Amino acid sequence: MRQLIKLLSIGSIVFLLSLSSFSQQTNEMQKFLEKAAAYEENAPDSALIYYRKVIPDLIYNSESFNNWINEANNSVKYFVAVALAQSGRIEISKGQKTKGINNLELSFEIASNINNDALSIFCSDNLAVAYAQAKSYEKAITYFKHSQFLYEKTNNINGIAYCLGNIGAIYANMDNLYGAATYYEQLLNLQRKSGQGIGSVSDILNIAMLYTRLNENSKAFRFWEMALKESLETNNKQYLGLIYSNLGSIHYKTTQYDRALVFYNKFLEHSEETQNLRDIVLALNNIAIIQFHKNNLNESVQYWELALQKAMQTGQGQVVFDALINLSNIYNLLGNHNQSIIYYEQYLALAKQINDPVFTARSLIGMAEIQFQAGNYNKSRDYYIEAYDTYNTTKKFAEASKINNLIAQTYIREYKINEGIAQYRNALDYNLHSDSLILADTYHGMADAFRMLRQFESADIYYQAALKIYTFKNKTDKAASIINAMAYMQEVNGDLPKAVVLYEQALSMAAASGNKEAGAAIYNNLGVVYRQLGDLPRARNSYLKAMTIYEQINNQDAIAYCYNNLGIIYELSGDLENASIYYEKSLTIKKNTLDVQGLSTSLLNIGNIQKLQGNFDKARDYYEQALALSEQINDSQGIAVVLANLAALYIEIGDYYKTIAYANQSKQISEAGGFLSSLRESYRQLAWAYAAINDNTQAEEAYLKVTSINHEEIDRNFSILSESEKEMFFKTVENDFARFHSFALERFDENPSISIHVYNNLLKNKGLLLKSSTAMRNAILGSKNEFLIKTFDLWIQLKQEIARLYTLPVSERDTDVEQLEEQANSLERTLVRNSAEFSQFDKSVNVYWEDIKNKLEANEAAIEFTNFKHLQGEVIYCALIITKKSDYPVMIPLFKESQLESLMGAFAGNNYQYINNIYGRLVQPEVKLYELIWMPLVKYLTGVNKVYISPSGLLHKVSFAAISKGQSGYIIDDYEIYNLSTTAHSLALMDVVIDENKALALFGGINYTINSKNKSWKYLPGTLEEIDIIEKIASNTITDIKRIAGNYATEEMFKEYAPHSNILHIATHGFFYPDPELIDNLMDFEIQFEDVQFRGGTPSFGFNNFVRNNNPLMRSGLVFAGVNDYWTGEKEISGDDGVLTALEVINIDLRKTELVVMSACETGLGEIKGSEGVYGLQRSFKMAGASYLIMSLWQVPDKETSEFMSLFYEFLSSGNSLTKAFAKTQKIMREKYDPYFWAAFVLIE
Template identity: 30%
Template structure:
């Protein structure tokens, strides 16, 4: 665990009215003794004296006096130092209320109290309150002292440490560098300033975490030298430097040097604070990790047990250190079990490890639920990725390789996936929906600000880096603040989150006898202490009569990658044919890897609800052959879902729910109207400098759909030619139709080495191709879209004819029941962990659409038109939406049954709820 320096404030320099009071001498003497004990780290004596000073101030001057404020703030700080968090919180609360009434908020002392509050809450693991107070203190100090003052630097440092704890390393680094530079300038020759030393220490810890070990070591040695000169070798500040440098040595495998420093710090902490302090527990944990790595298991176990008991007793099981210790102790027992031959002893060790992993799993899930109440989407993504995912990987790796006989494991992992899978998407969509439907002016204002700054950010990110606004960093901050403001002001948001917490038992209750739920998942396999390069794919199968979900191993990702890799020079048609043709060996391999292992659990099943994960998002399961002539869609009705949790609120969608529709198709893109086919690949277009040609089949498609809809009594608007502009599309915001059908060119540029070639071709002009944001690398081409890709007109107006997924994600389409993305590869995108595909399908889900119809590969115009017309006829004639779509596919299957590679024609599209 990392030990970092946050700067709290002890009010040794008291308020002016206190200094001028002639009646305060006896209290002043008492307060000076408190200060003296505090400086010498004699906290046991200090807090008893401080309690007397606080009581004396209250009795002689009253609770509204400056004497009482000073005494209470100082007492709270001493309480915090010795671990009396609840007492500290109580004193700070009464102090800040009194101070604000007397002096207001724009005051450096008020900022100091805010800062102390934040340090306290950070130590308690209450990150949302900590951020609120740290930010308030920073803003006050900036206004009062300016950006070159050490108090402002202190606030930068403290806020950075909070962001570090949440995995937001980029934001933390920026603040730490700013803080360090200020301290350099205000310190006298940089040699004896404890604040500069603390700043060096914290920046080094960030470098340690991000793998910049040499940089970290130099800063840590500098900090240690300064602290030794100022405090000596028996002071906690010196001990802190020992711990931090030891952590660096632990990372770089200098184990002897690390052990010496950890041991030195442990002795200091025990003498100064005793054995029940958080810093003592922390160094015990770190030393234990060292002993695990060096084979001293018995010593490690004793230290971890001691640290666990301290944290649980004084800070509770929700403290981040407690989770860290549980993970380390579980790993220790697992490692011991791996190396014991005796079966009974091995089982004993694994049982201990299992219980700790169960406990850890519960804690991690509580962290995820809490983080959704105060972190923005981007912050939660970083928190999950950098702070929690590795621990989940440890849990899964242990359970799925060493506890396979335990039926409870399937239930635990299923519960995790219901909490984790698409969590960011679900919560982001929920809070947006709440805002737009609430009518609350505060929520709507926050929502509008979020969209305003998001739009600016999206537009700026489409410029080459050198042409972007200089205040882009501030725009990002404003966007982040607006999103968090929206979350915090949503009083019923927590109720929405609770409703989203679906149990696997409830899903089981909703399943019919002939139905099964299949939740796919993948994780990075860890061989206990070692991270491997293996990503393993599993499925959880649930039926109405199962006592627990069944766990089924499928494949290692490398096997899937090999099967799904498209050889150079092969056409897309040939590639898809090889993947899905019943005679193909690749198709047979795919079936044996991904579906055959499930068959034992699917006896007498007709409907299979599936939620893909990772690379499985690119598989058309309906088209997988299970023998030389039959495919899965002949045997099962496969129903795609973002999460099988949606089974619990699944509802049928019929014609009676539809009143209006908007269609886009037959668009003119602003260059020569060469006739082409929508199945042309993006790579083909690149050789023509990314120009997009007119699609006559697209116009035929939407015209026929318009006729079908009008005949069904649906009000239809059709935009074609130059009318299908980006502005026209944006008019749908807050005025969304029931059906939105888009027939045009779609694009998705992967985040891979191919983009380097694209960048050279385009001379770094088209950010749609090379952006780091996957929602900017996918989208639609609307009327006039060629200008943006040719560089002839460069984002000089509100619209450029290119509608990115990022832009779509900020629209209000919550009334839209179906969005049909009738373009090439609209289902593709970057794949990110538990969140799935980052592309157009995510964008439309964030915007609020209920159902999506998208494609996994490029499809010829004529075939697409047939599928769409058949689908709408089926649906608008009374069939339920899923049946209508399946029947439309079956109609094409029947038509092309004797054509080699028939799946290319009918299986590309997926209907997803």
């Protein structure tokens, strides 16, 4: 740093006044000053005597001084000021600073009074220096700034530079580094402008050092480079080492490692040239650090070893310590634990020589950690114990308690869990403060140990205790770790909803704390839960997020787990080749680690692949290796899982008795440990094995255990999942129900009561997702909970936006649909979770066959149809019948699905001939459907004339009213048939009756073309006549009727009127397009018969947005005004597009709507999905809240449809209930027409 300059001499100032102004008094003063000046150098005390003779005593009295300065002439004032200044300087040099400063300040005031700038500068310069030396920096700066001002008046460059340099130095001494740098930069600029060059190297270095201390790297770099240039140009090597070192440091701090290496290598070269051993050691040290950060670990080792060698020669103890510890750490990272230990032993030996117990203890802990990482747990424990004793001896009990925890971990790693718990209990003996973090860590460790023993209740107690302290201490990352572990326990217990909630909470906390590694662990765990829920895409996404983080931090153990989990995803997806690749990657890593549990898992999974590929001997070998490892570490859950897989292997081999033996062992361990997943798998294998050896009693018991576990999981999981997530989860258990139903069919003759369980399963599972979603909506909208309703509205807005985007080609979408769907799913989970308390979902699924039986009248029956794979994989259909007298449901096999498909085709046809082939004609009935579906049931329906049916599979496409017995009529001549989504709804059927309080909305006579020349959807003249007739009929009873036709019958108008209408009648075109993957197999169906107009479309238009859409709810819909303007892309979509898809219907609130009549084609069709039934308009209107639907199963002729609807409303308006009116309409129509013209319409509850 620039130094303060010495005091100036003042003698040259004395003779500046004109001699003519001298008086006798001033002459005498002059003589005294001359004598003082003569004595000043060799006899300063004598000089002071003469200076004091010049100074009047009254000067030191402020009042007298003021009078004197006003009365005395300038000559007197001048000589007095000189005497004061010179005496003040001498007083300061003699150590009498207060007196000296006082004299200088009086002199400065007099000089200012007589406007003597030279004397003022002298005083202010010397005062500034005096105050600076006294560390009165603010006053010093004030006087230097005054001097600077006066120097600037005379353009005294040297004087200005003098002031700038000293002000900069003072600011530096004040640690006001910015101020110092500012004045030094002004000094350099002054020198440059004055032609004095850019200043000396030392001046530049002052600024560079200041900016370096300020971490202003870019500014510091500029001045270091300037100093380097100046040094090289002037061949000044004095500071080159310092400059190279600091340029290297700046590049290191800005992570420009390659540039840093350039300068540190120059620093090393310069140091070797000047033979400066200390700088050589420093250069080697820094190069070693840079190579480490460049991940050049071997090069880093070389430089550390050179630094160590040189440091030992020069006795640089700190560098020796640094080199030894860094060499130990790097060799540890390289996996060379032996070499790591050698260096650390040297480090430890030196640490002990220092005779600092605390430092020694810390060094012992470091050695223990290395031994721990090397898997030498006994040696690790020995070093920990030595450190523990050291802390105890020095009475550092808190530290000793920490060591206790570390000792416990060495036992845990050896799977000596109980010894570990005992060690943790020792830590509790130290009576730590109740909110001590060490105590929290002890609780945490004990909880982990109990978790490993699967003693979850004890684990939970200690986790809660630790969590309380971590939360109080705001240790978010540790709290996240606790919640992650608690989530895992819920996962193992099979409570996946709680696990998801806790994992998401832990993930949020880990993100808030910035702990990426903790976040990765949670992502991995969430992936496992998503996999168990059947959501494989989300599971894979979670695993990939985890793996990305682990790769960044090079955590090979964790990467191996991610490989393993990704392998499971590929295995479940049927991609065994990729699954095998990932399992092998995991195994390769695990073989080189000490993770016995992970190695066992890798072997198990490779065994699974071998089993699936039919390599049973290899599979058995891998399983047995996995079992031995799990037994070695007493991993009860791992043992249970491997045993269950061995049981599954022997099913494939055909050795059912070994299956039973292994499955029973797995079951016993799983029951004791509460391992739900392996317990279910054990029961599965037992069920299949017992059935294979014809021990049907044991098989039935095992099947019922499986279904019981599945129902429990459904109840738990449906309380938090969105609909799409519920669908994926149900797929994971769906096959269990199908296999049980297949078994029950075979066992029915032997034990008929088994059908009770089948019927109850159907009551619970049919339309399960629909029941759950509907219950949630009703609960929220009826809750008066402002938060929930607002969240629900936001969710609906998102769903509407998603539906809008699906109508657009991918290239025209301005938002990522997948991202919006994820947001919607997240909101839906929140809604499901928060509405569960007051939802009626539990009530809707807890209906049993006895409830149905007890409600039935003597003339009534309930029939649940079901379909499932049976025996050799053929899908068969069955019916289960209940009457008032039933002791159990009768289970009746009906037909193979292939038989019904051969009759109806894979896709519903629409032309006249197609329908006639299936249902016959009025004069030529067709009985094939009757023989296939109904005839087997007749003998169980004696005395019955009212039947509640719940179709399944392809039966959703069958018009039961049109099933003909032949010449004797239709089955509806013998039975009133109620078409229900589940017979559970027969318990609370409420019929619809028209009265004056109803609101009716009629849509028809729609102009499908407004501005377009395209006629994709043709005008239907019969629909206008239809709604006019209905309006006339209904107006006798209903006063609130809205008739919307022509250009006004838009999609927007429908959405506006629908929520306020009790009855909605829509006479328009409807459509349903099959799965786009199968669409190319469709034939071009006829759309005309003679001159008949049809209310349906063909798969020729709107191809990209609707026909080819992957979402089944986008391939089913109704069309409204202006649709032709958009259908072929002539008009850009800015709002509604004239197509009301089933996906959009879901988002309309139809809870007030008692009846929706879709007088259109194919509105009852959709994609059939297992127990959920039809995904199309039918499902959407139900989900939106409508009570009853009248829909069509095929394309409907315009004229006969109008007639059908007119009759229906006449009956309905005449006081008939909805069901009676519909039945009467069908009766009249079937007496006049073939089924084709009337039987398409079905009434669905």
